Amino acid sequence: MRALAIVVILLLQVTVFCFTSAYVSWEMPELEGYRSLLERLTGRSVNGTYILIIASSAGEFSELSGIGYWFLAAATGNTIIVQPLSLVQNLPRTLAHEMSHLILRDYQLPYWLEEGIVCYITGEWVGREEIILDEVKTLDYSKMDFMTYRSYSYTCWVEVSRLLRNRSFGELIAEFGEGGKRRIE
Numbered sequence: 001m002r003a004l005a006i007v008v009i010l011l012l013q014v015t016v017f018c019f020t021s022a023y024v025s026w027e028m029p030e031l032e033g034y035r036s037l038l039e040r041l042t043g044r045s046v047n048g049t050y051i052l053i054i055a056s057s058a059g060e061f062s063e064l065s066g067i068g069y070w071f072l073a074a075a076t077g078n079t080i081i082v083q084p085l086s087l088v089q090n091l092p093r094t095l096a097h098e099m100s101h102l103i104l105r106d107y108q109l110p111y112w113l114e115e116g117i118v119c120y121i122t123g124e125w126v127g128r129e130e131i132i133l134d135e136v137k138t139l140d141y142s143k144m145d146f147m148t149y150r151s152y153s154y155t156c157w158v159e160v161s162r163l164l165r166n167r168s169f170g171e172l173i174a175e176f177g178e179g180g181k182r183r184i185e
């Protein structure tokens with residue numbers, strides 16, 4: 001009976017979730033440029049293999065990741081979840097974004113700083129312009145809608161680019177890392 005229940009649960013899961021999965025690694029040639037930039041910035045070697053889950057719909061993405069359907073991707077633990085590939089314009093850059101988050105989590109930075117450094121690595125805001133948000137360091141990004149989160153991410157990138165002009169990565173870590181007072185998460 002119990003075995004039957006397990007089979008039924010497994011079948012239900014197969015029916016409800018239609019995602020596909022794969023492995024992604026910093027060894028992938030498409031990520032080489034991002035990897036070397038991250039290595040130069042942090043001064044450490046960057047490695048790692050992660051599980052990639054490709055959702056079959058935006059609704060499924062939201063259900064799997066626990067965040068809004070308008071986000072492109074999410075990273076948690078050792079897993080990266082992305083929207084259906086038809087919605088992802090630049091998969092290597094999206095992967096580099098999420099994998100950089102996973103590397104930088106070791107430093108326990110406040111989220112605005114982590115997001116800004118990640119976007120510095122991917123260069124995704126270069127040549128684009130969004131609204132600059134005030135007080136970005138105190139905002140809670142988790143409840144933001146699509147447009148606000150774009151502005152948030154852009155503002156984090158502008159702020160980090162400014163900081164990195166006259167400070168090293170090590171100085172930023174010393175100031176903000178490891179549960180510093182300004183940590184939000």
Ligand SMILES: [Zn+2]
Pocket residue numbers: 097101115118
């Ligand atoms: Zn991000």
